[in-house]
Amino acid sequence: DVKVTQSSRYLVKRTGEKVFLECVQDMDHENMFWYRQDPGLGLRLIYFSYDVKMKEKGDIPEGYSVSREKKERFSLILESASTNQTSMYLCASSYPGTVHDGELFFGEGSRLTVL
Amino acid sequence: DQQVKQNSPSLSVQEGRISILNCDYTNSMFDYFLWYKKYPAEGPTFLISISSIKDKNEDGRFTVFLNKSAKHLSLHIVPSQPGDSAVYFCAAMIQGAQKLVFGQGTRLTINP
Numbered sequence: 001d002v003k004v005t006q007s008s009r010y011l012v013k014r015t016g017e018k019v020f021l022e023c024v025q026d027m028d029h030e031n032m033f034w035y036r037q038d039p040g041l042g043l044r045l046i047y048f049s050y051d052v053k054m055k056e057k058g059d060i061p062e063g064y065s066v067s068r069e070k071k072e073r074f075s076l077i078l079e080s081a082s083t084n085q086t087s088m089y090l091c092a093s094s095y096p097g098t099v100h101d102g103e104l105f106f107g108e109g110s111r112l113t114v115l
Numbered sequence: 116d117q118q119v120k121q122n123s124p125s126l127s128v129q130e131g132r133i134s135i136l137n138c139d140y141t142n143s144m145f146d147y148f149l150w151y152k153k154y155p156a157e158g159p160t161f162l163i164s165i166s167s168i169k170d171k172n173e174d175g176r177f178t179v180f181l182n183k184s185a186k187h188l189s190l191h192i193v194p195s196q197p198g199d200s201a202v203y204f205c206a207a208m209i210q211g212a213q214k215l216v217f218g219q220g221t222r223l224t225i226n227p
Binding site for chain 2: 004031035040041042043044045048050058059090092094096101102103104105106107108109
């Protein structure tokens with residue numbers, strides 16, 4: 001079974017702090033994604049990566065950056081956390097060209113609260 | 116601008132009856148559509164998909180219908196079971212692009 005592991009399930013940070021959210025997948029997937037989930041807004045794409053050291057902006061990249069130094073690991077960075085970044089963050093991975101195109105495998109999520 | 120919309124935030128259905136979840140999209144370039152299911156404290160999981168060359172796809176109790184002219188798709192669950200209680204997300208993409216656009220989600224509650 002594909003496993004996508006997010007390092008922290010719950011985090012509480014203060015405004016202005018630097019926050020790292022880590023994600024690791026164990027199926028050699030090339031594609032990795034970071035989404036945030038908010039009530040009434042669904043899942044919105046922050047950043048994604050097609051390969052090591054490659055990244056592309058999603059729909060809401062402002063205030064975020066990412067790092068992909070190894071194929072299995074994709075990190076989301078909040079350089080200076082703000083209260084409007086309080087959310088559920090979901091990491092996902094996929095292998096291009098599968099039978100189920102677009103089938104993402106999600107981690108369990110990291111709930112971040114910024115005070 | 117919400118390109119994929121699920122206008123019903125919640126739906127309550129009696130066990131054994133049919134559940135119908137709806138989804139509308141605005142981008143005519145989308146050619147592949149998926150439904151995901153999410154339980155509390157878990158990540159979403161893939162449920163079923165449909166290509167724009169089809170108008171129906173079935174998988175057991177789950178059927179997805181696509182009406183391209185109306186830019187509308189629906190998920191039918193028959194018969195509904197208590198374990199189907201979850202949040203359902205509709206998603207759309209341009210095939211090959213690997214980038215999904217999700218709707219807001221619909222919380223389905225199946226009542227015994």
